[in-house]
Amino acid sequence: MNETLIFKIAAVGILVSVLSQVLKHSGREEQAFLTSLAGLLLVLFWILPYVQELFETMQRLFLL
Numbered sequence: 302m303n304e305t306l307i308f309k310i311a312a313v314g315i316l317v318s319v320l321s322q323v324l325k326h327s328g329r330e331e332q333a334f335l336t337s338l339a340g341l342l343l344v345l346f347w348i349l350p351y352v353q354e355l356f357e358t359m360q361r362l363f364l365l
Contacts, residue, residue: 306347313340 317340324333 309347310344313344316340 317337320336321333324330324336
């Protein structure tokens with residue numbers, strides 16, 4: 302895992318939190334929820350290959 306992915310995740314977290322707060326204060330709680338959900342899904346799609354690699358490594362480790 303490289304450092305750029307960690308910085309990307311942190312940037313998305315900060316951006317989503319700011320957008321969510323702005324939307325909540327303007328009375329748009331549904332859009333704030335959808336923004337948070339979109340940020341979560343984006344980060345999950347970014348880390349999915351690393352999770353798959355982890356499971357494959359664990360499977361090779363225990364099948365030897």
